[in-house]
Amino acid sequence: MWPTHELYIAGLLAYALGIGGGLGGHATRVVRPWLSAVLCFLSLIGALFEFGASMGGLLAPTESIWSLASGVPYLTYTARLDPLGAYFTMALSLLAACVSVYSFGYISHSAARRSPGLFCAFLNLLLLSLTLVFTASNVLFFLIAWELTAVAAYFLVVFDHESAEARKGGLLYFLMSRGGTGMLFVGFLLLASAAGSMEFSALHGIGQRLPAFLGAGAFLLLFFGFGVKAGIIPLHIWLPAAHPVAPSNVSALMSGILIKAGIYGMARVFFDFYGALPVWAGMLVLVVGVVSALLGVLYALMEHDLKRLLAYHSIENIGIILMGFGAALLFRAFGHPQLAALAFIAGLFHTLNHGVFKCLLFLGAGSVVHATHTRNMEKMGGLIRRMPSTALYFLIGAIAISGLPPLNGFVSEWLTYQALLAGFGATPALTRVAFPIAGAMLALTAALAAACFVKAFGIAFLALPRSEDAEHAKEVSFSMQTGMAILALACVLLGLGATWFLPVFDPITTAALGIAVSRDLIAGNGFLLTAGSVAHGTVSTAVIALALVVLGAAPLLLWVVWGRKSARVTGPTWDCGLPGLTAENEFTATAFSKPLRMIFAAIFRPRREIQAEYEVSPYYPKSIHFESGIEPTFEARIYEPLREAVLSLSSRMRRLQAGSIHLYLAYVFVTLILLLLFGVRG
C-alpha cells in the first residue's frame, strides 16, 4: 500500500514549515545564507514528498478524498489526488525540486538576497498553493488556493521592488489575474448552481445538464478565465511583462508550471465538468491555440531580451497544448473517443515537456543574467567558453523546445501532428480541412521556434563576447548547475523513453474519456511509438538517438580509410581584410531576425529611425543613431483604449463620491429601500 495520503500531508507540512520559517527569519532579520539554504531544503523535501504522493495518485489510483469541514457554508477543505490532478502535481513537484536545488546557489546572488527569509516564504507559499490548486476538490477551496497562488506570484514578481519595470509588470499581472478570477467565479457558480453542490465530484458531467445557452456561457467564461492564467492570445500581455522581471528561479516556476494551472483548469472543465461540448467549442480552442502558437513565436523572434523571448515562447507552447486539447474536444464531439484520447495525451504530454524544457531554459537564462548582469542578448556572446555547462544545458533545452528529435519536444509535437492528421478522416464535414491546416501552422511554428533558438543560443553563447561583462563571465555555482542538469536529463529521458512513460496517461484518459489507449500507442516491445496503430505511422526516438550516434561516428571510419589524419590548424576567421575580427563585426540578434521582420511586416508594423551626424560628406558619418522597433499591436490597439475607457468612466464616477458623509448615508438608505422592494416583489 503506497502511503499517498501521508506523503501528501508531509509535503504540505514541509512547504508550510518553509513559509513559517521564512516569515520567522524575516521578522528576526536573519539574512545569513544558511537561512535560505534551510528554506530551500524544506521546499525540496516538500517537492519530493509531493512527487511521491502524485506517483501514488497516478499509478495506484484510489478514490481517496480527504475532507475537513470549514464551518462556512459551501466551503469544505476537500483534497483529492485524482489522476489528472496527480499528473499536474507530479509536473509541479519535479520542477519545484529542480528549482529548489538551483535556488541554493541562486538566492545569494539575486535580488532575493536582501531578505531571503521573505523570498523563501513566498516561494514556499507559491508551491503550497499550487499543490492545493491541483488537488482541491471544492469550488471555493479551489478559488482560495487559486488566489493565494496569484498573491504569492505577485510578491515574487515585484520582489525586486526598486525596479520600476518589476512593479509595473507585477501590477499588470495582478490586474489581469483579478479579471480572470472574476470570470472563473461566475463560470463556476453557474455550474455549481446547476449541481446544487460546490464539490468537484458533484460537478462531473454537469455541463450537459445546464440549458445550452448557460452551458455555453459558463464554458466561455471558464475558458477565458483560465486563459488569462495560461496566457492565450489576446489575454497574454501580462506574461512578457511579468515573467522576465521576476528573479529567474521564479520565472522558471511561472513559465514552467504556474501558467499550466490555467491548462489544468481547462482540462478539468473540458473533460471532467463537461461530458460533451459542441463542435464550435472545440474549434474555438483549436483556433485560439493556432493563433497563440503562431503569434507567440513571431513576437519571440523580435525580442533581444533573453527572458522576454522565453516568455513569448511560453505563449507559443500554450498554443501547441491547446491545439491538442481543441482537437480532442472536436474528436469527442464527432464521436471518436480513441482519437480524442490521442489528442488529449498529446496536449498533456506537451504540458509536462514544456514545463521541463522551459524551466531549464529559464534557469539557464538566470545563470547567464547572473554572470553577465544583463538580459540583453546583444551584450552577451562567447559564453560557451566561459560557461560550458550552462551552455550545454541551454542547448539541450533549445533543441527540445524546437521540437527536434530525439528529445521530448519532438515526441509531443509528433503526437500532436498525428492527432491533427487523423482528424481529416474523423468527419465528413468541411471542418475537417481545419485539422491539416492547423498541422501546417504547427509546422510553421516549430520551424520559427528553431530559428528563434538558433538566434538565442547563437547570439548569446557563440562567437566573440559582445561586452566587458560577457568577457568576464564566470560559470555558475555547483547547485545551480545541478538544478539545470536534472532538467536536461529529464528532457533526454522523456524523449528517448516516451513509450515507457505513456501508460501514465491511462488513468487520466479513462477518467476523462472512458478509454485507455497507451497500449495502442506502443508497439515493438516498447521501442515504437505509434499513431494509434502501427499502420498509421510509427517513430522510435530511442532508435533515432542510437542511429545518430552510430552514423555520427561513421565519418571517423572515413578518416581511417583515407589513411592519414589531416592536419588541423587554428586560424583567424576571415574578416574581409579588416584588421582583425571584433565583436562589432559580428551578426546581431536584430540583424538575424530582420528577414522575418520584413516578411511578416503586416503583423509587426516595424518602424526604424536612423540619424547620422556628419561634417563633410554623408558618406563619412561621425556617429550614427539607429533605432528600430515593432508595434505592440495588442497593447496599443486593445488594452490602451480599454485603459482610457476605464479611466474616463472612473473619473465620471468620482462625482458620486464627493466626500460628503450625508450623501453616502443617502446612498445606503436608497439601496436598502430598493433591496427591500426587490425582496417584497420576489
Next chain:
Amino acid sequence: MSEQAGAVIAQIVVVLFLSPLITGFSRTLKARLQTRRGPGLLQPYRDLHKLLQKGMVIPDTASWIFTATPYILFAATLLAALLIPTISAQAPLSLFGGVLAVVYLLALGRFFLALGGLDTGSSFGGLGSSREMTISAIAEPALMLAVFTVAIGAGSTNLSAVAQAGLGESWRFLAPSQMLAFAALFIVLIAETGRIPVDNPATHLELTMIHEAMILEYSGPYLALIEWSAAMKQLVLMTLLVNVFFPFGLSAGWWQLDTLLSLLLFSGKLLLLAAAVVLVETSNAKLRIFRVPELLAVAFVLSAMALISTFLF
C-alpha cells in the same frame, strides 16, 4: 535480422554513392545548357576525395559546436535517407520514423549548421544562418501540408506504406490532389536545396549567398562532410518526390533480381527530376530574397488546393 542489416548497409551505400552523382549530373547539364563544357559527371567525387585528404583551418573564435556540426549534420541526413524507400519499397528503417521524422531530422541538421555559421563570429556566417532559417521556416507549412495530403491519401505517415499504397494503384499520380501536391513539393525542393531562383549554389562571396555563406569557414574533411550531406539532403528530397508520387518499379524486397532493375529505374527517375530542376534553374533569374516568400506562398496555396481536392474528386 541479418537481412535487415544488409538492407541498411545497401541503402547507405546507395545513398552515399548516388548523391554526388546527382550533383555532378545537375552541374554538367546546367553547363551544357549554358553552352559550356562543364566539369564532368564525376567531379563531385573528385572534390570529396580531395577535400577528405586536405588539412583544415578551424577559426580561433569557434567552439565545439563548430566541430560537432559536420558530424551531426552528416548523421541526421544519412538517417533521414534510411527512412525513405529508395530502391526497395521497404525502406530499411522506415518503421522507426515516418515522413515527420524525415522532415525533423533534416531540421536537426539545419539547426546545427546554422549554429556552426554563427559560431565563427563572421558576419557572413550569421547572414547565411539567418536567411537559411527564414527560408526553411516559410517553406515548412507548404512542405508539411503537401506531405499531409499524401499521408492522408495513404492512411499512414510511414513512407514505405505510402510507397506501397502508390504501387497498388499505378495511375494514382494523375489524381489532381497528387499532381498539386507534387507541384508544391517541387517548389519546396528548389527552396530547400538552395537552387535558383531561391539561392545560387554556384556562388561564393556574393552578398546574395545563403548556404555557402553559412559554411564559408569550413575546410578540408569537415567541408567534405557538409558538401556530402548537402548532396544527400538533395537526394532525400528528390527521392521523396519520385518514390512517393511515382513509385512504379520499386522492388518488393532487397535481394532479388529486380532490385538491379529497380536501381536503374530509380536513378533514371532521379536524373529526370534533376533535369527538370536544372531547366528551372537555367530559365529563371534569381529572385530577391524578399520575393521568395511569394514563391513559397504559391507552394502553400498549391498544397492547400491539393488537400481540398482529395475529397472533391
